[in-house]
Amino acid sequence: MSDPSALTTEALAAIAQAPGEDALAKVELEYLGRKSGRVSRLLANIGQLPPAEKAALGKAANEAKRAIEAALAARRAELEQARLADLAETEAIDVTFPGPPLGRGHIHVLTQVRRQIETVLESLGYQVELGPEVETEWYNFEALNITAGHPARENWDSFYFSPELLLRAHTSPVQIRAMQRIKEPPIYIITPGRCYRRDAPEATRLPYFSQVEGLAVDRGMTVGDMKGTLLYMIQSLYGADRKVRVRPSYFPFTEPSFEFDVSCGICGGMGCKSCRHKGWLEVGGCGMVHPQVLRNGGIDPSQWNGYAWGFGIERMAMLKHDVDDIRLFYEPDLRFLEQF
Amino acid sequence: MRISYEWLGDFLDLEGLTPKDAADVLTRQGVEVESLTMVDLSAIVIGKVLEQTKHPKSRNDLWVHQVDLGGRVQQIIAGAPNAVPGSLVPVALPGTTVPNGKVVKDMNIAGYQASGMLCSASELLLGDDHSGILILDRGTPGQSLTTVIPSQAIMEAEVTSNRPDCMGHLGIARELGAGLDRPMKRDFMPAFTGTADPPGRDLVRVSIEDPELCSRYIGGVITGVRVGPSPDWMQRRLRASAVRPINNIVDITNYVLLEYAQPLHAFDLAKLKGPAIEVRRARDRERLLGLDGVERELTTDMLVIADAERPVALAGVIGGEETAVTEATTDILLESATFSGPSIRQTSRALGLRTEASARFERALPPELALAGARRAASLIAELAGGKVHRDWADVYPRPQEPVRVNIRPSLIDDVLGTHVPLQEAEAILKRLNFHVKVRGDGEWDVLPPVFRLDVAIPEDLVEEVGRVYGYDRVAPTLPGRRHDRWTPLAPSMDRRLDDGREVLAGAGFTETWTPALVSGTKLESLRIAAHAMRVLNALSDDMDTLRTSLLPSLFDAVALNRDRGRDEVRLYEIATAFLARVGEKNAQPEEPLRLAAVATAGTTAQEGEDGFRALKSVLDGRQLGYIGEVHPAVAAQSKLDGRVVAFEIDVEPVLGAAHVPRAQPLPRFPGVERDLAVVVEDAVAAGAVLLAIKESAGEMLEHARAFDEYHGAQVPEGHKSIAFTLTFRSPERTLTDAEVDTVMAEIRLGLEKRHRARFRE
Incomplete structure (x- = not known):
């Protein structure tokens, strides 16, 4: 029968020298193993001792067990810390090696830019309005003060299906439709959509393109308000x-x-090649709504x-x-398409 | 509009101003200067040609000149023969950079030293003429060219369609003067110089058939002119504006057009039959030989100037060759008229002939301008070509220009601009722009625009006049805002509502495209989807002549395009409208359903095709909304698609309509039990039908069932297939026992045996 304190000394020495988890497990088994562990056996045999010795030895054996357990835990923590300290070396990987491709598709850059524009203007209280792409002559021209024979008409050379029906040259018809529908201001809308003009395709223009127009109708609107709105939009986007x-x-x-x-x-307004x-870079057109256009939309300009x-939208995306x-x-x- | 800066000095004091300053003022005021080219002539010297001999060795036509440069003589070689001895010419010496960017070097051409270059007008950017050396009419050899020709600055400006008065140097100078607050040197309306007898109107009869098309026709008579070259300064200015000098009379009409923006025409009076002028529509099949040497057949909607017998000019577009002014001409009829803009535009378009004159008439010129232009030209002709200007010209003016008065409450200026413009300043600006302002007793202004401004009609027009000269950069940006007692709650835009779909598609590897809605009608027909197609009457080309009825053909083309560029696997989609004509309804707008279409390549074998189809189907998640399938081999071949392609197209609105807000379900409290079931059925039985039968037999305990494998082969009888399902059972009240699930499984088997004569594999 061993002496618990000698056993403890022996065990603690073995634990301190254990180089890794395997050795520790062996030590644990040797001393604390449930059936054949040396400390366990000591405790198991206590029952056969005379009552006088029983209490003293029991106490000593339990102390030995706790001391060994504590030493095991401490050594384990020590070893774990050492392992983690070396992890960067032992588990080094080539971080430059690529992961498997996700195979994700891309959302069109014009969709992304349109979305940004909508988000910015919605934050000012504007609502998106949509309208037909095949329009009537009245909505596309007459209602917008572009009467037949107007010299400005050549800026909106259009595709016709009949003298009455054409592909809209701008999204402005949606402004008229919105005013007619909403009837009573305040009206704050934006009108994204596809438009068509009879221009031969080249690097700066196409016979089909996409516009966003904004319209604000309220009381006492000014050129200053228009400038502020444009500035807010441009600064939010760029x-x-x-x-x-x-x-x-x-x-x-x-x-x-x-x-x-x-x-x-690029040059901040100083002037450069780009x-x-x-x-300055041209972006679009704007102005105070002509009183006749308000009347055509059913709004009283007085x-x-x-x-x-x-x-x-293309121009915005290009910039x-x-x-x-x-x-x-x-x-x-x-x-x-995959660049965006 | 090409503006010569130096020319503006005729009308306005340019002291202390640079061309760049002028360009900035004009742009700020609404005449956008798109480019400014500086032509620095200070390094070019004047030379006098002493000798000219042909280069003996060169095979090209080269000429060797001895040129006096004021005390020294240089040998210079040129390719043009017109610098004959005695000519004064512009010389660029070695080391000089010529305005067109060329750097002159000492050269040896086939044994002959060449020390400099004789310059053409185009090399000096003084015009487009590069046919010969520019010959000067005065100057001292050795002095800078700027002693006879000032350095130039050429501006290209965009004049908006409402301002035809700015299509001439006078109008541009007026804008500049208003911006700089400098007075004009010259009145708009020149004095009339005609005194000769008999009265001009007795020498030619003028009549207008349709006053709608011609509101004024002035026919001025000048007799006894000497036709010859116009002076050097005039030729130079014409060249700078890209107009070719012809003779003094024609040059003067062009010169006044570039000054006043009023097109003019000079006829040889002796060649006019009558002599009479009739402004009328062309008669059917009438022909006219134009000054450009082209004979054109006219149509009855074209306006002509005719004499007693035949058309002599195409009104407002081009003059006729037969009645043109020549060296032999002594008496002329000077035409200054006002034609209807739309009519001129229509004629010019129909003939594909756009001239300096038609470009101005198209924009509707004021009739008062016709008088100013005629008077200016007459006095120049008298001055430069001699001749007597007759008194009392024919001036047929059936629709006199009505003065437009505009009343404005001056506070409107501040109200619209959103800034304070002092009243005196606003009034001063209007006066600088030649508006008359009368302040009425009630404080309103009674404003009379100048006769050359037909574009001003309402108070807002006056606000613009004040604003653009006052300077919009002085208006501070603000955001509008006041208390609103009404509003519309934010409704998500269509785009926003489709965002989820776009994310799903991106996750599934699909890339979004935007393709044109105008496609080839022939192609739609060959795909048999042209029944509701709308064809454009004035298409630019065959491949863009019809509105698409489906997005799929565009996507098939997109696959082919990417295949051509080396991509094997292509997954694309587009969200856009299709256009479906309402057949039988004339002039009705078409239906414009918003569509989502997708296309994916799917290998080459039948199995790959089927897999591709299933992959695409899972994107749609089983909704029945449109077409899905593998593209028919015939269609694939037509679209030049190699291999198999699967595609779908759906209407978006019903999908968005069916969208619902997910409601949270309680999480299951008891474990589920999973069982697999391999069902052997005849090939004809669809997985969907088997699934339906399973669900019917299973009752409430079956939480979820899904087919996950299909098998043909040795372990399955011929003509049969085995479909494997995975089934999940669960009760909300208790943990199910194996025995309970076994009972349900038995029910399911029984149902399948009955309904589909199914067998089961272990």
Whole structure:
């Protein structure tokens, strides 16, 4: 029969020297194994001892057991810590080796840009309105003050199905339809959608393209409000350092009319090659809604006024992503589509 | 519109101003200057040709010149023969950069030294003429060319369609003057210089058939002119505007067009039969030989100028060759008229002939401009070609221009702009733009626009006039906002509602495309989906002449395109409208269902095709909304698709309509029991039918059932297949025992045996 304290000393020495988990498990089995462990056996034999010795030895044996258990746990923690410390070396992998391809598809860049534009303008309280792409002559032209024979008509050379029916040249007809439907301002809408003009395809324009127009009709609207709205939109899309400039221009459906430019993102307006030394990049048109157009939409211009603006989604995407040929957007080439 | 900066100095003091400043003012005010080309002539010197001999060795036509450069003589070789001895010419010496960008170097051409270059007008950017050396009419050898020709700045400006008055240098100068607050040197309406007898209207009869098409026709008579070349300064300005000089009379009409924007035409009065002028529609099949040497057949909707017998000009577009001014001409009829814009545009389009004149008439010129232009031209002709300007010209003016008065409450300016423009400043701006402003007792303004501005009609037009000169950069950006007592709650846009679908498709490996809605009608017909197709009347080309009735043909083309570019596996989709004509309803707008279509390549074997079909089907998740299938081999071949292709197309609206907000279900409290079941049935029995039978027999305990494998082979009888299902049983109240599930499984087997004569594999 061994002496518990000698047993403890022996066990603790073995534990301290155990190089790893296997050795520790062996030590644990040798001393604490349920049937044949040396400490276990000591405890099992206590029953046969005289009562006087029983209490003292029992206490000593239990202390030995606790001491060995504690030493085992401590040594295990020590070994685990050492293992984790070496993990970076023992389990090193080649982090540059690629993972398996996810095979995820891509959402079209024009969808992404349109979504961004909608999100920005919805944050100002504008709602999306949609309308037909095949329009009547009245909605596409007459209602917008572009009467037959108007010299500006050549800017909207259109595809016709009959003298009455054509592919819309802009999303402006949706403005008229929205005013007629909503009837009573305030009206804050945006009208994304496809448009068509009879222009031969080239790097900067196509016979089909996509526009977003905005329309705000309320009381006491000003050119300043229009400028602020454009600036908020442009800064939200391109960054807070961008500036917006409005230049007087002419559209039959707005008075006054403007084109709006955004400061060049490369030179910040100083003039560089990419903005053709102008410092500004043309984005779209805008203006205060012509009173006759309000009347055509059923709105009383003596009570309400408003502003409208429009631009090509492709143009926005070209500015944002450095696309230099508009045709790429409509050519379903995966080598292009997968870049976004 | 091409603007010569130097020319603007005729009308306005340009002291202290650079061409760049001028371009900025114009752009800020609404005449967008798109490019500014500086032509620096200071390094070019004047030379006098002393000798000209043909280069003896060169095979090309080269000429060797000895040129006096003021005290020294240089040998210079040129390819044009027109610099004859005695000519004054512009010379670029070695080391000089010529305005067109060329750097001149010392050269040796076949044994002859060439020290410099004789310049053409086009090399100096003084015009488009590159046929010969520019010959100067004055100058001192050795001095800078700028002593006779000032350095130039050429602006290309975009004039909006409402401002035909800015299609001339006078109008541009007026804009610039208003912006700079500098007075014009010259009045808009020149004085009339005609005094000669007899009265002009006695020398030619003028009549207008349709006042709708011609609201004014002035026929000025000038007799005894000497036709010859126009002066050098005039030729130079014409060249700078890309107009070829012809003779002094024709040059003056073109010069005044570039000044006033009023097109003019000069007839040889002696060649006009009558002499009479009749402004009328062309008669059917009438022909006219134009000044461009082209004979055209006219149609009855074209307006012509005719004499007593025949058309002599196509009104507002081009003059006739037969009545043109020549060296022999002594008496001329100067035409200055106002034609209807739409009519001129229609004629110009029909003939594919756009001229400086038609480009201006198209925009509807004011009749008062016709008088100003005629007077200016007459005085220039008298000055430069001699001749007597007759008094009392024929001036048929059936529709006199009505003065437009606009009343404006001046506070409207601040209200619309959103900034404060002092009243005096607003009034001063309008006056600088030649508007008359009368302040009425009630504070409103009674404003009379100048006669050359037909585009101003409503108070908002005046706000724009003030705003653009005041400067929109002085209007601070603001966001609108006031208390609203009404609003529309935000409804998610169609795009937003489709976002989930796009994410699902992206996750399944599909890439979105945007393809054109205009496709080939012939192709739709060959695919037999053209019944509701709408064909464009004025298509640009055959492959874009019809609105698509389905997105699939575009996607098939997209697959072929990507295959051509080396992609084997292609998965694409598009969300766009299809267009379906409402047959039998004239002028009705078509149905425009929003569609989602997808296409995927699916290998080459039947099994790969089937797998592809199933993969695509799982994207749709079993909804029945449109077409899904493998593309028919005939269609695939037509679309140049190698291999198998699967595709679907669905209407989006019903899907979005069926969308519902998920309601949370309590999580299961008891474990489920899973069993597999291999059902052997005849080949003709569909998996869907077997599944239905399973569900009917199983009762409430069956939570979920799904087919996961299909097997043909040795262990299954001929003409049969084995479909493996996995079934999940669960009770919301207790843990099911094996015995309970066995009972249900027995029911299922029994049902399948009865319904589908099924057998079972272990």
